[in-house]
Amino acid sequence: MTTKRESFERIMKQLPDLQERHAARMITRRMLGGDTADMVKSFFDDLNELKWLLVDVESNSLPALKLFILYLDYFECTTDAWKLRLLTKRKFPNATIKTEKPDTVVGYCLNHRYHLLY
């Protein structure tokens, strides 16, 4: 059974690697103009790892939350990222987090009308 303290220690240990990989990923995407299959796989591996790290500490790590927001932005999960920004701001009121509602295009289903819900 992992204690909370151990979970926080794991975050402190693993976060720099995750951050470094993501920085490299963003540069590579800019250079290539897109993602390769390997990049997508590595991205989802990191996403899942960070998810469990955050779940273990009940989302009480600001740097980990910020990285998760970057992940969501990276894959254009715009409203998900906005929701997580709001959650982060609620948990860490003193953190500098932009919480404006995003202006998003959510779909392109032409066959029928629909309302978009946030």
Add this chain to the structure above:
Amino acid sequence: MCPYRPQDVDFSITTLAAVTAVFYHTISTVAYSPSPMVPLYIKPTRVVDSYRCSGASSIRISADDLRSGMVFIYLFSDTVARRNEESDSTNWSHQTQEKCGICHGSLFVVEGPFDKAAEFEEIIKSWVHDMKHFLDGTLKVQTNLLPGRSFCVIHERNSRRFKDFSDGQRSAIILKKGGRLELEKDVLTGIYEMDIFG
């Protein structure tokens, strides 16, 4: 390069099989929500309407608003993130199902009165048609009725009528008088969390 990214679309975090965590509670009037999202109350009216929800949507349905109407909820997920896994979704382990992925639509809702059930079907068919090419082979076959992924919400007094209408082919969540349903997706885990009060 990544071939499956239509432009100008808001994607959403999801689990691969749209895992739904269902929690049952006794009826309470006050609920503490850790979510910052303002919930939208879905109230069936005299006309059929459909809503496309974003990943951040939070919806509530009250039995008292259902009267002679019903609400259809379709939880969508796809397999964009699935790599080196079995292509047959029935072989996915629990761990695999809980892996995060990205989908281009998180859920949609159709609401309206019972006597417009045929319109429901048309809208559902249309949505599913638009989305199903994102699904794997097995999910495609099951896409019209996936246990735990698509269901109707009705008032208990309509349960018999609903059975006649659905021919027992569609699953329903039956709310007691005064009951309510709250649905929201956890953007960290991608798991839909459903709270049923009643």
